[in-house]
Amino acid sequence: MKAERPDTRKLKALKRGHIAEYRAALCLMLKGYRIVAMRYRTRLGEIDIIARRGDLVACVEVKARVSLEDAVFAVTDTAQRRIRAASDLWLSRQGDFHRLSVRYDIVAVTPWRWPRHLPDAF
Template structure:
């Protein structure tokens, strides 16, 4: 379990670096509320991104993004609303979008990274 947790933290750190290199400013990592946790909240221009990060060693059980089911997307939408309600001054007049970052490989720092924006 500790290895899985460490892998997840390393994946989130890599995703945050990737976002920053792509011009995003990370506002929060592991933001929590009673409804759950958002891995990363970032901003760029007039957009706020609620980012789900999935890190896997292999694709043996499917692509990491396959873990973002319709149920998970619904939960992410509720979390996005909760974040906006907790941060109205930051969210005012801005688009809030769901993003996902998938990292696959033995080492999260060097594995394949995919960033999907504007999940439906």
Template sequence: MAPSRSRPPAPGDKSKRKRAEKAGRRAETLCGFWLRLKGYRILATRYRSPLGEIDIIAKRANLIAAIEVKNRTNRADALLAIRPQQQNRIARALESYAGHIGHQGDLRLDLMIVGKWYRIEHLKNAWHTEPR
């Protein structure tokens, strides 16, 4: 019998992951409130499609923004956490969502960072994709 290549999770790994997921959901909720205060209407949260997942989809005037929320202590870590492959998945999912609802206006890809002491930083147009 061949030895197993996967190792069992270390004690505390599951609880650490659960805490991180809970903190991430709390950050998403906080960002949703913040966006509403800034005049955005939340169209969807934790939107999933076969093309990708978007934390928050928000609308303001004729603009729909896909917002990726990162709960990190600094901006550099948050920016490094979004790889080009993930950026492309988010962009494709947003285009699919916009097409599904018949949106003909502008699309934007934003990043919101929730840092120490729940400080929120909203980076509009955090990355660009090819125009549709």
């Protein structure tokens, strides 16, 4: 009996997503952000990147799409709610949460372009 081969399309999409997240993290670091967490998972949801610059915490959703518009529209209301819920949980675990301000950003990663950072996207 042969073992089933993993779906290569899913593996390629996963790899493409991880590469996009690393490109987005590099973009943010060059803008002066410190990457606090990548792929932060909770029972409530997942945040692709948590970045910090001073007292500002940016919860970043990374989308690899063909165009900027496709990337922005790919962040649905449901995804936004899950990211906000996960960020609330992350913030509650920080010792200095009372002085932090939170912002929700999108980084759109498109082919052959530098990642586009959209601060305060939702």
